[in-house]
Amino acid sequence: MLFANMCLLTATDLKRIFEKVDVNGDGLVSLEELNRLLQMTGNSQYSIEELESLVEKKSLGFSDFLFFYNSISEQNKGESKGSELESDLAKTFEVFDLDGDGFITSQDLESVLKRLGFWDQTHAKDCRTMIRFYDTNFDGRLDFQEFKTMMLLTKA
Template identity: 35%
Template structure:
């Protein structure tokens, strides 16, 4: 199997808004923790990366991840995962500076992950495709996907535009603060 490598890291890897980044990182951790035991093993991380089409060389992945797994554990606890994410961000983009907390550029990048056809909207089909790629149960039910869209669709057009997405992300940020 051929391993895909990203030619240029996505600027959305680390959002400038620390509260949005913490919420997003926790969600990523929970998605990668396939068996829900509070730890991400190297195997679970490899599986998640493969599902996202970002396969990594298993030896390189094991070497990188195992340095962050605390003694006596089988995988990364959330705090370990945060440290790994921070170290990768620093290596790829340099240390976190004192940039503003605007975050619209990063939010646009996050929006583009869901807006697969680039039309400026997240449709039910696009949301379902992303959820399915992540192996989430919610992606199997169009009714569940429809409910998710309706919960943030303020103008009731059956799809999520960037402003609706941004409002949803900011409300998540405020709830977690």
């Protein structure tokens, strides 16, 4: 994403970057200048029109530039949390996928619950019901996407 390759920068760092990017020295960074900066940092996925839509201006003063940077930094933090969540879900999925075939069956679920001490015979029907409820392709087991949906919906 934008500025993804940059670590968090201080206002002083950003002021120096702003001054270097402001090639004509008019105190404003045009969308073309901003786009050049994004390309230099490996973030060339936006057209000038997309940038204009994003910042809603033809050029940015320093305070606008700071706001833009902070917005993008916050967005990247959210993406990082999202990838951490994905990684955590994958690890959890592996715990329940006992035979490593990429699926969780009601038997897998029962086995793990027994190991954790959360199992008694009344839960057998619950495991089958839960698998059926989230099994969107009706194959009798959960793949990772179905498991992810189940975990994200039950967290809400």
